[in-house]
Amino acid sequence: MFATRIVSRQVFGAPRWAQARFVSTLEGNPHIYVFPSERPSNSYILSLLPSEPVNPDLAIGVSSKLPPTPDSLTENPKFLSILQEVLAKHAHEDPDAQSQAQVMASTSGANLYTGGVLTAHRRGKRRRSEMGDSSGGASGQGGAGSAGRGGWIHVSDSRRPPEFGRIAWPEDIFGSLEVDGNGQFVGGDGKYQASGTYRMITRNGILGLTPFLREKLVQRLRELEK
Known part of the structure; x- marks a missing residue:
């Protein structure tokens, strides 16, 4: 159901040869970014923000494997609270x-x-x-x-x-x-x-919002990130 894909980003202010950075996203879910997690090791942080270093308090959760499953994903209750807000x-x-x-x-x-x-x-x-x-x-x-x-x-x-x-x-x-x-x-x-x-x-997929609500959620996450 899920896989990861790599997307590039521009890093402004860096030398031209170093401007391309690569961020993984879930295939079929290009708005969800994947980052390696140090704690716990061999796990992945899922986030709607492409920023690094990733803020775990604003992330969707941490998965022990990819693609994430209901058993592998530990939901972030703080993110759920922001979503409901x-x-x-x-x-x-x-x-x-x-x-x-x-x-x-x-x-x-x-x-x-x-x-x-x-x-x-x-x-x-x-x-x-x-x-x-x-x-x-x-x-x-x-x-x-x-x-x-x-x-x-x-x-x-x-x-x-x-x-x-x-x-x-x-x-x-x-x-x-x-x-x-x-x-x-x-x-x-x-x-x-x-x-x-x-x-x-769930077995049918991960968080899916309408474009309007996803935009509002990302805006709020960016506000909190600052």
Whole structure:
């Protein structure tokens, strides 16, 4: 699923012959950079920032092998906290989330949204029954109501898009935003609620954000890096 690839960077202020530097990224995930880790040895730091030396407090986590797996990756709780901070501030500004909110309020209602992050109550029940009692957090909220009544949209990882009319697995849901019957976010920002069930990596892949949210997250990481 994963491999590494090498990308070059320019180092300004250095002699021309020394300007090319090479940074590994995960193949299929060009926004995730890979750095060798000294502690523990023979492991790799995964980060959304290409900066060296890498700041482990801002990294996604450390993997004991490449490609990373759910068993090899040790998630960085500080990064997850930063991620949720960014989502709470900007998720309602994401064009994808805004589009989903409008669909929920349309005459088609949540049941017809193909992305699966909008859920009508009965759909949520069906999904949870299929999954046993493993669902929770945002996924357990379902998408109360139907067209014209509002409800919840789930902000989900893009690594495993759900099937038509379904919601994402709990491990893929970052959190939820509340939408009113007019397709507007309640309180102006949707009152984002973290799911508490999200996992940075699963068998289906590692962290996947929309371009808008990834940009906001990288901006925040760069601020903290300074």
